[in-house]
Amino acid sequence: MxxxxxxxxxxxxxxxxxxxxxxxxxxxxxxxxxxxxxxxxxxxxxxxxxxxxxxxxxxxxxxxxxxxxxxxxxxxxxxxxxRDSEEEVFGELKVTTTIGFGTLWLAPRLKKLYEKYPDLNIDLMLEEKVLDLPMREADVAIRMKEPSQADLIRKRLMSVRMRLYTTQDHLNRHGPVNELRDLKNHRLICQNINSEQVGAGASFVQSLLGEGGQSLLYVNNYFGVLQAVLHDLGVGVLPDYVIQDFPELIRVLPEIESAEVPVFLAYPEELRQSKRISAFRDFVQEEIISHRKQLAKKGNP
Missing domain, CATH: 1.10.10.10 (Winged helix-like DNA-binding domain superfamily/Winged helix DNA-binding domain)
Structure with missing residues (x-):
């Protein structure tokens, strides 16, 4: 043919x-x-x-x-x-991750990557759908669960937990949250349990909804949940990685949190030697180490 x-x-x-x-x-x-x-x-x-x-x-x-x-x-x-050079990092790199992680954690840190590799072009694809890496829908993925696709190199980066956060202004107007039943006096901001998200997050929200009686605001991604919380609309279910970049958030009910959510980086076996992949992987790992150190200094586990 x-x-x-x-x-x-x-x-x-x-x-x-x-x-x-x-x-x-x-x-x-x-x-x-x-x-x-x-x-x-x-x-x-x-x-x-x-x-x-x-x-x-x-x-x-x-x-x-x-x-x-x-x-x-x-x-x-x-x-x-x-195209991958033995010594240089350049060209397009298609990165896929969730809307929440991409907007709240990854995108704000990409400046450092560009400063180190100015000839690298990132195509950042933020969506909850799992793209097919072996079929080159993306080059590298960061996902909130271990990828199940074959022929992938995968590395566990860190763990995340969903916790409850609000602002001091909201607490001043609506009262403290000292016990789980106090949530009835506050609007709960979260993802719908039927939306596409990790199971641990959905289970955590479902346990909170079991109390019943409170006003609700559903948002289909954590960026939207965060914006609602920052604008004093209620108590939000958010991943713990937002704390470093938004110190105005106050954690409530610290004894309550979701099960551990593993975060994995994955890319196709055929891109094992890619300098662009290596540069991105090393950058993410370095930023995670820095993130952990900053949280440790502030006393946040």
Whole structure:
């Protein structure tokens, strides 16, 4: 099968338009159309339904597009390995992690990484969905549970616990929280137990909701929970790593917390020798050590 025709087919399927694919490939629409017809003839199959609003893949086209997507990701992986210098760190690094960890812990620290490696470009993808690292949806992941995908190198970075935090202004207006039943006098800010999150966090919230009676504010990520707490809306369920960067938060009911949540860094086996991966991994580990030291100085376990 002709590689050039497959490349053009992939661009057309991705764009859904001969014109847009031609713009990407720097080819005329007629040239793209001829290549697609030639590929269909060689396969004796129709790959696209032609409509006034664009092109839609046929069943056979979907099968071929799945194959070209896999090929493209594998080629990207090979290209990334080839580009990695033995002595320099440069190029794009796709990093995926949760919205909470990415916005509250990782992103504020990336300045140090850029200062050390100015030619490194981070594509930070924040979402709760677990991306497929072997298929190159991302290069490296930081997740709140051990990755289950095969062919991954994984390293446990630290542990996190969900705890209860609020502000002094909120306590001044609504009273102290000395016992679990006192939460009924305060709005509880947390993720919905049915939302996509780690099991320990959901179980902790469920135990708090078991008390009943309190006003609730659900937010689908910890960044939103934090903003609500900082604006004196109530008592929030937050991961303990926020303490260093937000000293105005006050922990309440210190005897109550979630089960331990392990934090893992993972990347594909094929990127073992990547200098970009090594630089990012070492940076994260150094920042975690610094984070722990800062918390120890302040007396926070």
């Amino acid at each position: 002709d590689w050039d025709k497959l490349r053009i087919f992939h661009a057309v399927a991705d764009a859904g338009s001969l014109t847009h694919a031609g713009d990407v490939l720097h080819l005329s629409q007629s040239a793209v159309s001829r290549q697609i017809r030639a590929l269909e003839d060689s396969l004796n199959a129709t790959l696209f339904h032609r409509h006034a609003r664009g092109l839609i893949l046929t069943e056979q086209g979907e099968l071929l597009f799945d194959a070209t997507k896999s090929m493209t990701k594998r080629l990207d992986a090979a290209s990334a390995r080839i």
